[in-house]
Amino acid sequence: MPAKVWIINQFANTPDVPGHIRQYELGQFLSSQDYEVEIFASDYNLTQRKYRKLNFAQFYFSENYHKLQWNWLYATPYKINNWQRYVNMLSFCITLFIVGLTKRKPDIIIGSSPQLLATFTAWLLAKIHGAYFYFEVRDLWPQVLIELGGKSPTSLLVRGLAWIEQLLYKKSDRVIVLASGTVDYVKKRGATTVHWLPNGPNLTEFQNNITPEEAKQQYNIPSDSTCLMYTGAHGTANALETIVEACRILDDEYSGKILVILLGDGPEKQELIEQAKGIQCLEFRNPLPKQEIPQFLQAADGFIITLKNISLFQYGVSPNKLYDYYASEKPVIVAVGGAVNQEVKSHQLGWAVPPENPQDLAKAILSFYKTCPEDRQAMGERAKHLVESTYSRTTICQKLAAIIQEDINCLDKGRN
Incomplete structure (x- = not known):
């Protein structure tokens, strides 16, 4: 049976809509290497400001998209960055947790920020399923909320997110950073095994x-x-x-x-x-x-x-x-x-x-x-x-596949 990998990012997209497609391209490559890949993303598209797959009262929709099992999850809508954005994030986490419990256990879960709450939920699912967990750091939360959003470092929100951030750095089996300059940042906050896998085009x-x-x-x-x-x-x-x-x-x-x-x-x-x-x-x-x-x-x-x-x-x-x-x-x-x-x-x-x-x-x-x-x-x-x-996406995908295979080999030895 092929090794099973979950990739979780609330804002992941397929190529037929606007937005970044890193998760799609990583998943495509891993699928070509005989991994079984599932992607979990919000069906509410931020660019188009609408639901694309879900019908009224539908919780999630799963489809086979270019050899990937793509799970479109419900999250509440929002149009501007006010309190509704946080409700949107929380609702996605609830849907993700419920759907994730119903799925066959994966071998590896990759939880991708910037949505720290979703990444934390992905980590919980990894603990429950006994899977390896990779934390992919796209944006540095809550630091971006302090510098860009004007939040106080002592606010309850920032302190709570900082606690989650440090927990994820310390507890993740591997931390993947997109910006080379963040390697030292995540290591100072507890990350031990860190890999630089930047963005890049196909x-x-x-x-x-x-x-x-x-x-x-x-x-x-x-x-x-x-x-x-x-x-x-x-x-x-x-x-x-x-x-x-x-x-x-x-x-x-x-x-x-x-x-x-x-x-x-x-x-x-x-x-x-x-x-x-x-x-x-x-x-x-x-x-x-x-x-x-x-x-x-x-x-x-x-x-x-x-x-x-x-x-x-x-x-x-x-x-x-x-x-x-x-x-x-x-x-x-x-x-x-x-x-x-x-x-x-x-x-x-x-x-x-x-x-x-x-x-x-x-x-x-x-x-x-x-x-x-x-x-x-x-x-x-x-x-x-x-x-x-x-920055070639192929090179980046090959490096990720090598990392995953190393952990799959460890799993196989443990099973034998």
């Missing part, structure tokens, strides 16, 4: 048969404009107001020459649209399914990524969209700070400016616009080389 998806000129025509982007793109969430952490204000600085002189496209959705999108009224060189677009993103990126001449200016983002992020940009073989402009900025500088992949500084971002956009195509191409080639050597 490079085969970026072998496009469409030229940039054809992509611009397909996506209605003027062929004579220099197009920069941002794709992803429109939330507080993303600091997209920095891009809006940088475009305002450039708009009078470069409208019609430079076009910046913000593709995606999130709680801040409508406010950003209001803020950007009258700016001609900036355009908002609705999200696309993840599987279409590589083709859409072909229409860009380069990319922008911004984040809030908080210390956590200096070392604790692994932006999946950034590695998609690298794989698209185009230059990047990063306004993140810390490790991300340093990587772009040291590998000469584009421009790196301080976060939340519209003036510096506008200068970088203008410098990009004035850079000759040959130099831009060289930056893109270096980015593609970096993603092939370091």
Whole structure:
């Protein structure tokens, strides 16, 4: 009987909808290696703000999706980050626990944050089933609530989450981090066996048969404009107001020459649209399914990524969209700070400016616009080389499979 692996992430997606698909791709690879894989995720899609599979009063829905057993679980809806978000998280945990008790016992459970309560629930299920437990750290909770959400370190919520966080670091059989800068962070809080398995793209998806000129025509982007793109969430952490204000600085002189496209959705999108009224060189677009993103990126001449200016983002992020940009073989402009900025500088992949500084971002956009195509191409080639050597999803999946097989071998010895 093949070894059974559960992957639990409230916000996991399939490629036919917007959002990250790390759990799908990890599951696909493990399935190809003859593991039996089940994924547990919320059916309430945050980007689309709707249920996709569940009918009224339905608790969960299970389907076979590309050789994966995908469990879509009920969680209460919410539209903005208020108290309803916490009810949404708690309801997902309740559904997960009940459904997890009814399933055949797994050999390994991978609980993926940022949802610490769901990860804690996954750990409880691992204890009940006698399974190995891996804690995948996507975001550092509750630190992000303190630095980004303004929560007091002494608040009951933060102290409770910090207790759960330390328990998970200490009790997990393995801790997987996506950002290399968080290795020391988790070790100081009790983690012993830590693996760096960053975000990264499936490079085969970026072998496009469409030229940039054809992509611009397909996506209605003027062929004579220099197009920069941002794709992803429109939330507080993303600091997209920095891009809006940088475009305002450039708009009078470069409208019609430079076009910046913000593709995606999130709680801040409508406010950003209001803020950007009258700016001609900036355009908002609705999200696309993840599987279409590589083709859409072909229409860009380069990319922008911004984040809030908080210390956590200096070392604790692994932006999946950034590695998609690298794989698209185009230059990047990063306004993140810390490790991300340093990587772009040291590998000469584009421009790196301080976060939340519209003036510096506008200068970088203008410098990009004035850079000759040959130099831009060289930056893109270096980015593609970096993603092939370091961030390839295939390499990451192979490393995870090797770790899992090591533990499965230990289980088999124990059974014999």
